[in-house]
Amino acid sequence: MNIYVNENIYSFEHEVTAFEVRDAIKKDADIIIFNGFIIKEDIALKDNDKIVLIKRGEIPTKQELEYLLVSRHSPEVHEKIKNAKVAIAGLGGLGSNVAVLLARMGIGKLVLVDYDVVEPSNLNRQQYFLKHIGMRKTDALAQIIADINPFVTVQTKNVFVERDNIKFIFSDVDVIVEAFDNPKSKATLVNEVLIQMSSKKIVASSGVGGYFSSNLIKTKRVTENFYLVGDGFSQARPGLGLMAPRVSIAASHQANMVIRILLSQDEA
Structure with a gap:
C-alpha cells in the first residue's frame, strides 16, 4: 500500500497504522495529522492516505510548512x-x-x-x-x-x-x-x-x-x-x-x- 508522508510516497508491503508509519519514518514526531486532522489515537491506514509528521519546537522547512498548509486547507484551496x-x-x-x-x-x-x-x-x-x-x-x-x-x-x-x-x-x-x-x-x-x-x-x-x-x-x-x-x-x-x-x-x-x-x- 502507498501512503503519503509529508507529501512523499512511501510503499508498505502490508497494512500499517499511523503510529507505525511515524515510528518507521520520523520516530520523534509528536504531532500526527491524518488527512487534515490531528489524531491522538492510532488509526489503521488505507491506500493513498496522507500523513504529516511534526516535531514540536522544530522549525519547518518551506516544503514542510507547505505540506502542513496543504493538509489543513486541501491541495485545491x-x-x-x-x-x-x-x-x-x-x-x-x-x-x-x-x-x-x-x-x-x-x-x-x-x-x-x-x-x-x-x-x-x-x-x-x-x-x-x-x-x-x-x-x-x-x-x-x-x-x-x-x-x-x-x-x-x-x-x-x-x-x-x-x-x-x-x-x-x-x-x-x-x-x-x-x-x-x-x-x-x-x-x-x-x-x-x-x-x-x-x-x-x-x-x-x-x-x-x-x-x-x-x-x-x-x-x-x-x-x-x-x-x-x-x-x-x-x-x-x-x-x-x-x-x-x-x-x-x-x-x-x-x-x-x-x-x-x-x-x-x-x-x-
Whole structure:
C-alpha cells in the first residue's frame, strides 16, 4: 500500500497504522495529522492516505510548512491561495490583523501600504508589540509576518494613499483590502478603485467601533466588485473608541471575504 508522508510516497508491503508509519519514518514526531486532522489515537491506514509528521519546537522547512498548509486547507484551496496577491491599505487595527490572518493562511504575496509609525496608542487593538514603537508600520508588520510564515512574499510601500497614486500602488494585485481609519481616505480609495480599476475587487470597512454586539458586524456585497464589512453605524468618535474584540472580528470578516473571493465564492 502507498501512503503519503509529508507529501512523499512511501510503499508498505502490508497494512500499517499511523503510529507505525511515524515510528518507521520520523520516530520523534509528536504531532500526527491524518488527512487534515490531528489524531491522538492510532488509526489503521488505507491506500493513498496522507500523513504529516511534526516535531514540536522544530522549525519547518518551506516544503514542510507547505505540506502542513496543504493538509489543513486541501491541495485545491492552498494552490489558489499561495498564488494570490493581496494589498492591504492601512496597517492599523483592521489591516494589521488582516495581514496576519492571511499570512497564516499561506497567501502568496502581501503588499503592505501605510505611511505611519507604531505608537503606544496602537497597542490596544493592533498586531504590534512594545519593541515596534517608533518603527514604520510596514517594517514592523513585515517582521511579524516573517516570524509567522517567512515564505510569504511581502512588499512594503511607505506612502500616503491619494487619488493620483492609487493606480500605481494597487495595479498588480488580485484583491485590495481597505483598512483606513480616516473616512476621507476610505472614500478616496474605494471610489478611485471602482472608477480607475473596475476589474479589481475591494473589501472595505464601515462601523467597527465600541463594544456593541459582535453579531451586528456583517459582510455584504454592495456591487459586483465592492464588499463592505461592519455594522454601518459605529464610527470611532469621542466616547466611542476602537477596541480589540470588534476590530478583530471585522478584520476576520475582511480576511475571510478575501479568501472567498480568491476561491470564486464571491457572494458575501
